[in-house]
Amino acid sequence: MHFTGEHLFPGQLGHFLVVLSFVASLVATIAYFRSTVAKIPAQASGWKQLARYAFFAESVSVFTVFITIFYIISTHKFEYAYAWNHSSMALSPKFLFACIWEAQEGSFLLWTIWHCVLGLVLIFRAGKWEAPVMTVVSFAQVCLATMIIGLYFGSTRVGINPFMLVRQLDVMQNAPIFNSPDYLSIPQMRDGQGLNQLLQNYWMVIHPPILFLGFASTIVPFAYAIAGLWKRDYTGWTKVALPWTVFSAGILGLGIMMGAAWAYESLTFGGFWAWDPVENASLVPWLVMVAGLHTLVVYNATGHSLRATFFFFIMAFFLVLFSTFLTRSGILGESSVHAFVENDMNFQLISLMAVFLVPAMLLFGTRYAAIPHIIREESSYSREFWMFIGALVLFLAAMVISWQTAFTPIYNKIAGKSTAAPEDPEFAYNKIQVFVAVVLGILTAVGQYLRYKDMPRGVFIRKAGWPLLAAIILSLLISLFGGINFQKHGPGFLGAIHLAVFAAVYAMVANAAYMWVGLNGKLKSAGGSIAHLGFGMMLLGILISSAKKDVLSKNNGILLNFDPKSKQDPTENLTLIKGLRTDMGRYWATYENKDSTGQHGNITYFKIDFQDKKSGEQFTLYPNFIKATKGQEGVSGNPDSRHYWDKDIFTYISATSLDDESDTVRFKKYNVKLKDTIFYSGGYMILNNVSINPAGTKYKVGPNDTLIVADLAVLSSDSMKYRATPAISWKGADSRFLFDTLFAQNLALGFTGVNKDAHTFEIQVKESGKMVPYVALKAYEFPHINLLWLGTLIMVAGFGVSLRRRYVLSRSLTVSRRRQGADAGRS
Amino acid sequence: MKKTHIVLLIFIAAAIAVLVSFTGNLTTYETVASARQKPGTFVRLIAKVDKSQAVEYDAAKDPNYLVFTAIDTLGNTTRVVFRNSKPPDFEKSEKLVLNGRMENGRFECKDMLMKCPSKYKDDPNVIKKNLTVIN
Numbered sequence: 001m002h003f004t005g006e007h008l009f010p011g012q013l014g015h016f017l018v019v020l021s022f023v024a025s026l027v028a029t030i031a032y033f034r035s036t037v038a039k040i041p042a043q044a045s046g047w048k049q050l051a052r053y054a055f056f057a058e059s060v061s062v063f064t065v066f067i068t069i070f071y072i073i074s075t076h077k078f079e080y081a082y083a084w085n086h087s088s089m090a091l092s093p094k095f096l097f098a099c100i101w102e103a104q105e106g107s108f109l110l111w112t113i114w115h116c117v118l119g120l121v122l123i124f125r126a127g128k129w130e131a132p133v134m135t136v137v138s139f140a141q142v143c144l145a146t147m148i149i150g151l152y153f154g155s156t157r158v159g160i161n162p163f164m165l166v167r168q169l170d171v172m173q174n175a176p177i178f179n180s181p182d183y184l185s186i187p188q189m190r191d192g193q194g195l196n197q198l199l200q201n202y203w204m205v206i207h208p209p210i211l212f213l214g215f216a217s218t219i220v221p222f223a224y225a226i227a228g229l230w231k232r233d234y235t236g237w238t239k240v241a242l243p244w245t246v247f248s249a250g251i252l253g254l255g256i257m258m259g260a261a262w263a264y265e266s267l268t269f270g271g272f273w274a275w276d277p278v279e280n281a282s283l284v285p286w287l288v289m290v291a292g293l294h295t296l297v298v299y300n301a302t303g304h305s306l307r308a309t310f311f312f313f314i315m316a317f318f319l320v321l322f323s324t325f326l327t328r329s330g331i332l333g334e335s336s337v338h339a340f341v342e343n344d345m346n347f348q349l350i351s352l353m354a355v356f357l358v359p360a361m362l363l364f365g366t367r368y369a370a371i372p373h374i375i376r377e378e379s380s381y382s383r384e385f386w387m388f389i390g391a392l393v394l395f396l397a398a399m400v401i402s403w404q405t406a407f408t409p410i411y412n413k414i415a416g417k418s419t420a421a422p423e424d425p426e427f428a429y430n431k432i433q434v435f436v437a438v439v440l441g442i443l444t445a446v447g448q449y450l451r452y453k454d455m456p457r458g459v460f461i462r463k464a465g466w467p468l469l470a471a472i473i474l475s476l477l478i479s480l481f482g483g484i485n486f487q488k489h490g491p492g493f494l495g496a497i498h499l500a501v502f503a504a505v506y507a508m509v510a511n512a513a514y515m516w517v518g519l520n521g522k523l524k525s526a527g528g529s530i531a532h533l534g535f536g537m538m539l540l541g542i543l544i545s546s547a548k549k550d551v552l553s554k555n556n557g558i559l560l561n562f563d564p565k566s567k568q569d570p571t572e573n574l575t576l577i578k579g580l581r582t583d584m585g586r587y588w589a590t591y592e593n594k595d596s597t598g599q600h601g602n603i604t605y606f607k608i609d610f611q612d613k614k615s616g617e618q619f620t621l622y623p624n625f626i627k628a629t630k631g632q633e634g635v636s637g638n639p640d641s642r643h644y645w646d647k648d649i650f651t652y653i654s655a656t657s658l659d660d661e662s663d664t665v666r667f668k669k670y671n672v673k674l675k676d677t678i679f680y681s682g683g684y685m686i687l688n689n690v691s692i693n694p695a696g697t698k699y700k701v702g703p704n705d706t707l708i709v710a711d712l713a714v715l716s717s718d719s720m721k722y723r724a725t726p727a728i729s730w731k732g733a734d735s736r737f738l739f740d741t742l743f744a745q746n747l748a749l750g751f752t753g754v755n756k757d758a759h760t761f762e763i764q765v766k767e768s769g770k771m772v773p774y775v776a777l778k779a780y781e782f783p784h785i786n787l788l789w790l791g792t793l794i795m796v797a798g799f800g801v802s803l804r805r806r807y808v809l810s811r812s813l814t815v816s817r818r819r820q821g822a823d824a825g826r827s
Numbered sequence: 828m829k830k831t832h833i834v835l836l837i838f839i840a841a842a843i844a845v846l847v848s849f850t851g852n853l854t855t856y857e858t859v860a861s862a863r864q865k866p867g868t869f870v871r872l873i874a875k876v877d878k879s880q881a882v883e884y885d886a887a888k889d890p891n892y893l894v895f896t897a898i899d900t901l902g903n904t905t906r907v908v909f910r911n912s913k914p915p916d917f918e919k920s921e922k923l924v925l926n927g928r929m930e931n932g933r934f935e936c937k938d939m940l941m942k943c944p945s946k947y948k949d950d951p952n953v954i955k956k957n958l959t960v961i962n
Contacts (some may be wrong), residue, residue, distance in 0.1 A: 109854035377829050389834055396842045404847050408853060423869040423926075430847050573890035573912040654912035655890055776890035776912050 002238070003167075005184040006079045011163035014068040017061040018161065021112075022149050023370075024058035025141035027051075029752045032135040033094070036230070048131055052123055055134065056140060059116040065148075066109055069162055078192050079184055082106075088194035090602065098199050101208040104328055105162040108147040110209060111636045114216035115141055122220070129237060131799065132227035132802055140219055160350065176335050182500040195625035197602075197636050201257050208278070211240075211259060211282060214252030215320050218289055222317035222360075225310050229363045233373050238300055238309070243295045245313075246527075250799025252286045258793040264650075264785075266638050271546070272788065275429040277332045280405040281323030286714040287398035288316040291391035297382040298391075301452045304389050307371050319402070321356060325349040331409045341710040356540060381460060383450040390443040397436040404429060411461040434496045437539050441503025444532040445471070445510035448518065467513045471506035478505065478524035478544075486547040497547050504543060507536030527802025532797025540714050541787030550777035552585050552649070576608065586613055591775050592620075594656075602627040606653050606775055610642070623652045623777075647783040655776035667750060674759075680767055682745050683716035683723070690754075690761055699738060706730040710751040710761060714742060726751035726763070741773075839894040841937035854926075874899040876917070877926060884913045891915075896933065905929070906954045909936040917941065935957060 031051035038044035069082060074096050078084045086106075094425070100106040120138045126133050166189070167178045177183050181768050207633040224241035228234050264272040273279060292312030295305040326332060329346045356725020378385035407417045422428045449464035478484070479498045486494050511533040515526045523530070528691065553574035576582050576591035592607040605622045612618075623640040639652035670678050689711040697709055707729045714722040726749045727741040739750045746767055751761035857870040876882065880896035893909040907925060920941035927936040 378831070380830065386828070388831060392835060392838060396838050400842055400845055404849055407850070419853045419855035420856050420871045421854065423851070423854055428852060429851060574892045654914075655884075778912070 001180055002477040003079075003178075004182045004183070007077050010077065010164065011080060014065050014072075014163040017065045017068070018145065018148055018150070021058045021061035022145035022676045024054045024061060025138050028058060028138035028143055029052035029135060032131050032138055035131040036135055045133065051131070051134065051138070053222075054458050055116075055119055055123065055138060055556055058138075059120060062109070062112050062116050065162075066113060069100055069106070069109070070096065076192070078189055079165050079167075079213055081169055082162050084166050084189070084192045086192065086195055088192040090191075092200075094202070094205060095195055095200050098208075099195050100206045101204075103162070103198055105148050105160050106237045107164070107208065107212065110212045112141060112144045112148075113211075114213045115144065115219065118216060118220060126237050129224065129227055129240065133223040136223035136226050137219055139272060139460070140356075143355065147352075148349065160345070165612070174777050186232070200263060200626065201266040201638075203258060203265060207255065207258040210251060211255030214255040215282075215323075216284070217244070217248035217328060218285060218320050219250055221248060221289070221292060221313040224362060225313040229310065229367045229371075233368065234306065234367075238296060238306070239810050239816075239818045242293075243803055243810055244801055245289070245296055246803045246806055249289045250531075250796055250803065252282070252289060252801070254792070254796045256282050256286060256558045259788075261789070264600050264639075271549070271782075272785075273542075275405075275426050275737070277405045278327050281327050284358050284405075285316050285323060285403050286317040287394045288312055288319055291394040291398075292316055293563075294387045294391045294394075298387050302378075302382075302384045303372070303374050304378055304384050305391075307368065307373055308388065308391065310364055310371065312391070314357075314364060315395075318353065318357045319398070320361070321353045322402075322406075325353055326406060326409075329412060350532065360688055365658055371627045379454040380458060381450060382454050382526065383447055383452045386443055386447050386450060390447065391438060393436060393439050393443070397433065398803065400432055401429065404792050426774050427493075431493060431496075434493070434500050437500045437543070439504045441500065441507040441536060441539055441624055441819070445503075445506040448510055448514040448529060448532070459547065463517065464510070465685065467510040468506065470513075471502065471509040474509065475502035475505040482544065482548075484544065484547050490755065492597055499542055501540065501542065501543050504536045504539035508533055509541065511536065525805055527798050527800070527805055528798060529798070530801055531798025532800055534791045534793070537787050537791030537794060539791075541784055541789070541791050545782045545788060548783045550781040550782055550783070553584060553588065553589075553651075553777050572778050572780070573776040576777050584610075584777075584779060587611060587779075588613060589777065589779070590772075591777075594773075594775075606656070608651065608775070608777065610649070621649070621651050625653060625656070643786070645786060648785050649779065650782055651777060651779040653775045656774065667748070667766045669752075669776050670763045670765065671758070671760040672763055673754065673761070676717075678763060678765060679746075680747065680765055682747075683714065683718075684712040685712050685749075685765075687711070687761065687763065688713050690751075693739055697727070699727060699729065704731065708751070708754070710763065712749060712763070714745065714747065716745055727754070728754075730805070833943075856924075859899045859905050860899070860901065862905075862934065866929045869926070869928055872897065872899070872905075873922065874905075874925060875922050876920065877904055880904070882913075882917075897923065902950055905932075905934050907934045907936050910938065911938070914939070914941060949960070 028051045031047045031054060035047035035051060038047060069619045072080050073087045073094070076083060076087070076089060082103065082105070083099075086102045087096065091099070101110060108211045111443055115137060119134060119141075122133055122137065123130060143158075147159045148162055149159040150164065151158055163331050165435070166172060167175075167183070170180065174556070177186060177189070221241050221244055224237040224244070230236040236469055256279075258283065260272040263274070263279075289312075292309055292315075295309040297313060298305040299309055329349050331346075378388070387627070404421075408421060411417060412419055445462060445467065448818045449460060449467075475498075478501055482501075484494075484497060484501065486497055511529045515521060515523065515529045515533075517527050519529065551572050553572055574582065574584055576589055576592050576616050578593070581588050581590045588612075588668055590609040592609055594604050594606045596602075596604045604625045604627075606624065608621050608623065610619050610621065619638040619642050621642055623798040624638045626636050627637060637652045637654065639650055641651070642649040672678060672687050674687055674690065676687055678687075687710060691711070693707050697707070701709055707727055708726050709727040712724045712726070716722070722742050722745065724740040724747070727738040728751055729736050729738055735754050739748055748766040750763050750764035750766075752762065754760075755762070854869055854871055856915055857865070859872065859874065862870050862872050874897035876915070877896040877898040883894040884892070891910050893911065893913045895907055895909075896904050898904045899905045907927075909925075909943050922941075924940040925934060925936045926938050927934055929935075
């Protein structure tokens with residue numbers, strides 16, 4: 001059958017380029033491989049040239065694929081499944097990118113694109129390491145290309161083609177809609193399903209690209225490590241790989257924290273971190289990458305810890321692949337807030353892990369003995385010893401988190417059991433990680449004052465003593481007067497929190513002091529200290545804001561509680577009746593009104609006024625509800641916060657009279673002519689007029705909308721007169737009923753139909769005692785949450801400073817080597 | 828033995844101890860019938876909202892009191908008490924994971940996890956439904 005109105009060219013081009021990128025990266029892999037193993041220099045450079053052309057071709061293809069998808073989405077070509085599933089006409093243009101990452105194919109594409117960018121930089125910068133390193137990168141590109149290639153081998157499909165048409169989807173086979181050649185003119189094909197409402201947030205535009213750059217960049221240290229093992233040049237790569245490692249750890253850290261900021265701003269689990277498997281999956285590779293970064297620095301300075309460095313880089317990259325498997329295979333099932341759907345790519349995802357892990361570990365295992373190491377032990381008063389311990393703690397923390405995240409789903413799958421996370425899953429993580437924080441905080445502080453190799457004890461104690469004393473005093477002040485009183489998990493955990501507060505403060509004080517004492521204020525070379533200062537600040541922010549998180553909206557049983565038990569459980573939702581000033585602990589809260597905005601009125605803002613009882617300070621917050629997309633009923637809450645330098649007042653709406661399903665009273669239908677009367681229990685009403693697009697109504701009318709408004713006069717038995725104007729609105733073929741409510745009379749009125757022949761209008765009337773407009777509000781105070789965000793910025797800045805310095809050092813290294821080479825040639 | 832090895836062994840021993848205790852704290856997924864076998868034990872009940880029964884929630888009275896009937900895949904039902912607000916996506920959820928305890932014949936739910944068909948990824952069945960329902 002020939003279908004009209006389809007634009008097939010972009011899809012054909014796109015899919016051709018996907019296949020081309022697969023072929024080109026395969027050619028690049030083989031050519032780089034041959035170049036690496038070639039014995040004759042001329043052969044090596046010949047293969048390398050071919051490999052470069054192939055990699056360029058691959059990069060151009062991948063970029064064009066991305067542009068093509070963006071074109072399809074931004075021009076609303078809904079014949080494509082991608083556009084139809086993930087976007088809609090109503091979507092604000094700034095979220096078009098978020099549509100691309102909403103789907104699995106798009107995030108694989110993003111990953112591939114970053115590999116291309118990193119690969120291009122490596123081609124220009126890697127020098128003699130180009131061929132082996134790029135063999136690894138190109139091979140990863142082959143693997144990623146299979147994820148979006150969407151080809152069938154027999155009946156097995158490999159990858160998901162992002163350029164599928166809606167009618168080509170498996171589930172759409174035999175759908176009656178496609179019996180018509182002009183199916184695109186059917187209303188439900190003229191608009192897409194829209195972007196998930198939770199992703200309609202600006203963080204979702206920038207967080208995924210940064211996070212995926214972080215994921216993608218883990219391949220570079222990995223590839224250098226593999227190249228070192230492969231070429232049996234175990235030590236030559238460590239200095240050139242260092243800037244890449246710093247970059248990877250910095251960007252991945254930034255990406256993770258952007259995700260935390262998104263969760264804080266747009267999710268209603270009430271915080272920035274919930275130990276969700278998706279969060280853990282990004283944290284774990286970061287921890288291991290940071291461990292590898294530290295052992296790499298140790299090796300470059302002292303010659304210790306090289307074997308550990310190889311291991312950490314292999315693991316960091318493997319854990320990225322493992323995360324990919326966990327979050328995309330559907331194996332997490334019940335344990336995540338994200339709903340994952342099982343798909344048929346599990347085999348492919350498991351293979352992806354295996355093709356990297358098995359050869360890498362074999363190579364590492366067989367060459368392990370040949371990797372240089374120092375037999376003499378590190379001194380206990382040396383920096384390298386404690387840095388190694390720190391790296392070990394980071395790695396073990398990552399392993400514990402991985403185990404806690406992945407044990408139950410994998411065990412259930414293999415053993416057919418039905419185990420689940422502990423009763424309080426967050427506490428299961430926190431009670432362990434709080435001690436990790438203690439150890440890391442102290443190590444970051446002490447480590448700075450130790451020298452590499454060895455140092456006299458007296459010097460160490462003299463230098464490190466003052467910051468320790470200052471930190472003890474400061475943290476005691478916080479512990480005594482900071483109001484940290486987290487009793488929920490008993491005195492043991494509270495003690496651990498106090499200890500961790502000390503460790504965090506110590507890390508901050510010691511690193512800040514070290515910048516002046518140890519480095520004489522030379523900020524250029526203080527990258528490590530800056531990053532550690534930021535890390536300490538993050539820890540402090542996490543500890544204080546979580547341990548002191550305070551529920552402001554306590555419902556103290558003023559309203560009906562049926563069960564005495566409800567007093568024991570946290571009752572964190574406070575009902576605010578419209579216009580009624582309500583006591584909310586330290587504040588007065590008033591629900592003023594609500595307002596719908598967005599192109600289709602899909603976002604409802606609730607205006608809530610707050611007044612501080614003590615200071616009298618007034619402010620207004622606008623938490624909102626976004627209507628669900630993709631044909632789903634319901635709404636999602638979006639929080640709004642009042643930011644102070646020392647705290648956030650964080651609020652969101654947990655329920656409202658809008659979606660009150662318990663209101664079982666039904667509408668009664670009346671078919672009436674103009675000037676007819678309808679009676680209700682409290683009086684009667686008259687349909688005065690019905691008009692099309694009248695001026696001066698409360699409805700917003702777009703240029704292409706048609707609005708029919710029924711004008712009703714309502715007269716109550718107590719002689720009050722009201723006016724109600726329910727309406728029907730059309731936008732194209734899309735009609736909506738706009739109900740009108742008279743709260744004073746507990747009336748809801750709808751205008752739902754016109755019968756042209758009988759000249760009657762259908763009016764629906766509902767009387768309900770539950771019409772009082774209200775919202776249920778949750779309000780938290782997060783004290784000192786800004787420490788977390790500021791700490792993040794400082795840490796990332798520290799990585800930046802360090803990256804610059806390490807880059808300059810590694811450049812001067814190559815330059816001096818070249819000079820030495822030239823001198824040697826001359827003499 | 829080197830210091831590093833000693834530290835390594837201590838850490839690994841600590842990590843194993845932690846993981847063993849974690850494994851001991853694990854809970855289980857249950858059906859309504861199997862949850863009734865373990866009254867008072869914290870379990871995770873996999874079920875969905877029985878839409879044929881009334882959902883009691885009146886935020887104007889008490890925003891922290893939601894009562895509904897959950898039905899599992901075997902067709903067994905139980906009343907569920909959830910002392911919190913009704914989550915915004917409650918009605919559209921296709922599946923619920925209810926965390927709590929069976930007490931006096933009712934399920935006292937501490938918190939719940941909702942599985943909404945298209946929260947993160949696309950469920951093909953929903954796509955199909957959206958296209959065919961209107962036909």
